[in-house]
Amino acid sequence: MDATRKVAVITGASGGIGTALVAAYRGLGYAVTATSRSAPPTNDPEVLSLAADVAEPGAGARVVDATVDRFGRIDTLVNGAGVFVAKPFTExxxxxxxxxxxxxxxxxFEVSRGVIGAMLSREGGGHVVNISSSLVDNADAEVSGALTSLTKGGLDGVTKSLAIEYATRGIRVxxxxxxxxxxxMHPTDPDGFQAARHPVRRMGEVDDVVRAVLxxxxxxxxxxxxxxxxxxxxAGH
Structure with missing residues (x-):
């Protein structure tokens, strides 16, 4: 166990963005706990692959305990786990x-509560990054995603709240x-519908997300x- 090596926990690590973030943090020299409902396979001793459904009570504590047992600390959490269900609200x-x-x-809540507690237990602070959606502040008449706005809007709000609560403790959010x-989820865009939703007229790439997180x-x-x-x-259309 290297007490100076930084450690990241990444949820939703079996998807395209999550998998890329695991690789990106390894590229920074971090050890990583990669967690999702189906644990991603790995041969890297500096990656702990952990199967967990973060929606289950107790899952956060299990992820934190396993990470601290394996690597000794947690410096960063990326809350990448998320689901999107598109339906008219009444359906x-x-x-x-x-x-x-x-x-x-x-x-x-499950994972962040435990991770922030682990960060507070030692010197050095830490960093929490949440993955949200622009639908929160840019509703789209062609996308029925009220539950996304309801839930991801909560993440936007709690980001500011926790950033202020822990600003003097060295924890950024x-x-x-x-x-x-x-x-x-969106591998292709043959009719250009998804690209047209963005003023730059293209879909984003996983690397765009990774660059922002890093x-x-x-x-x-x-x-x-x-x-x-x-x-x-x-910004607008």
């Missing part, structure tokens, strides 16, 4: 609500709010920031 079911709120809100990113990671004077990575979507 959402109770099951839809439980799923979206469970992952997007309960999952954030930021958010990256996304437009449509080319991932397994900027925030290496920007010690930035906290409480909602950084939009959306091709200008949040």
């Amino acid at each position: 959402y079911t109770d099951a839809d609500y439980e799923l979206v709120v469970g992952v997007n809100v309960r999952g954030f 930021n958010t990256v709010a996304l437009g449509v990113i080319r991932t397994p 900027y925030l990671e290496q920007a010690p004077f930035v906290t409480g920031e909602i950084s939009h990575v959306d091709g200008g979507q949040s």
